[in-house]
Amino acid sequence: MRDSPAMECPFKSGDEPAYYGSYLAVDKLLELQTPLSLTEGKLGAHDEMLFIIIHQTYELWFKQILHELQACCEVLGKPSADDDGPDMNVVVHRLKRIVEIWKLLNHQVDVLETMTPLDFLDFRSSLEGASGFQSTQFRQIEATLGLRMENRFRPDYYKHTEIGGFKPADLKVITDAEQETSLLKLVEQWLARMPFFDETFWKGWDEKGGEPARGNGQRFWNKYRKLYDASLSDRDEKADLLGKFDETFFKTGAGDFSPAALRAALFIMLYRDEPLFRLPFALLNSLIEIDEQLANFRYRHLQMVRRMIGTRIGTGGSSGEQYLQGAVNKNYVYKELAGVITYLIERRNLPQLPKRLHQALRFSGRGD
Ligand code: HEM
Numbered sequence: 001m002r003d004s005p006a007m008e009c010p011f012k013s014g015d016e017p018a019y020y021g022s023y024l025a026v027d028k029l030l031e032l033q034t035p036l037s038l039t040e041g042k043l044g045a046h047d048e049m050l051f052i053i054i055h056q057t058y059e060l061w062f063k064q065i066l067h068e069l070q071a072c073c074e075v076l077g078k079p080s081a082d083d084d085g086p087d088m089n090v091v092v093h094r095l096k097r098i099v100e101i102w103k104l105l106n107h108q109v110d111v112l113e114t115m116t117p118l119d120f121l122d123f124r125s126s127l128e129g130a131s132g133f134q135s136t137q138f139r140q141i142e143a144t145l146g147l148r149m150e151n152r153f154r155p156d157y158y159k160h161t162e163i164g165g166f167k168p169a170d171l172k173v174i175t176d177a178e179q180e181t182s183l184l185k186l187v188e189q190w191l192a193r194m195p196f197f198d199e200t201f202w203k204g205w206d207e208k209g210g211e212p213a214r215g216n217g218q219r220f221w222n223k224y225r226k227l228y229d230a231s232l233s234d235r236d237e238k239a240d241l242l243g244k245f246d247e248t249f250f251k252t253g254a255g256d257f258s259p260a261a262l263r264a265a266l267f268i269m270l271y272r273d274e275p276l277f278r279l280p281f282a283l284l285n286s287l288i289e290i291d292e293q294l295a296n297f298r299y300r301h302l303q304m305v306r307r308m309i310g311t312r313i314g315t316g317g318s319s320g321e322q323y324l325q326g327a328v329n330k331n332y333v334y335k336e337l338a339g340v341i342t343y344l345i346e347r348r349n350l351p352q353l354p355k356r357l358h359q360a361l362r363f364s365g366r367g368d
Helices: 026-030 048-074 088-110 117-127 136-145 156-157 168-180 181-193 220-230 239-253 259-270 275-309 322-329 335-343 353-358
Strands: none
Touching: 026 239, 026 353, 048 117, 048 136, 048 181, 088 275, 117 275, 136 275, 181 259, 181 275, 220 239, 239 259, 239 335, 259 275, 259 322, 259 335, 275 322, 322 335
């Protein structure tokens, strides 16, 4: 019996019989490891092979991460992207995959650390001028996630094209990626258009509260601010935190997030148990986790560099350890989103939502 098309081997291409090596271009792939210390068929520096393979596997996974990120941007870029259906499900699924890939990439540092500093010195001098700093795909990932040039540690490093910097063609790829609408921007816009503060949901809610109704769920936020105030302990800097609460959610917003977007993020985090908020919450959580895994990479890489070259300057010409420490501290992408967590209160003290909104959040028709 012939296999139906759906059951065909995934390694099959065209009319040729399927074959593992051809489908995956294994021969080509295995030709791509060419250590500079290879002389007369012998490896002059045994660990150079490990060094090359580790970097190449990083680049392959970077390619996959970019593939996932671009797909997420496409979905979120649709004006009609739904919040509780297949669109959001796909985005969350892809972001969770990115988190798992980063975990794997961070684990790979352990393998690289089996190389000793002396093993590295056997071939380090031949790398002069080249550095992971120049990984175009790494920079594209940062830009697509939403890391802006002016928010980086030492932004001046990035634009130079002398030794240790980028080739002009690579610099263009990076600058172009920075011009695209980033995932951060798309998420910001999606949050800002959350419809749950439409006055139709809130009419008549908590009228005994004594505050005049000002629309856009303002009565909710007046009440919430009081609850937040009451939740703070004597050891918290109350005035400071309340001042930041007002700034963040009602005046300037924070970073690239508008006040409306951050209110929506806080609301989703507070009422994450409502069925309709499960996917939006998973999306926010995945973004924060990607940022955390990226920071973990920077930190693991920094530790490894300390062990490998101490405080010497990098082959890319930066100050090495010092530069990397600065990047660890500064180059977060979703810091402001994670910052919303500062303003959570205990679940048991959360105000009950208006009946209409509650129903709308339970897939039972919106607003009636
Ligand atoms: C022996 C191993 C390694 C050493 C000693 C090392 C050293 C360094 C140093 C000193 C820098 C700062 C720029 C410079 O002046 O060169 C740097 C940047 C960087 N390296 Fe490595 N590296 C190693 C392995 C790796 C690996 C396996 C990757 C994986 C792709 C990697 C990715 C990066 C990235 C992405 C940066 C830029 C970090 C940022 O700007 O936040 N490095 N590396």
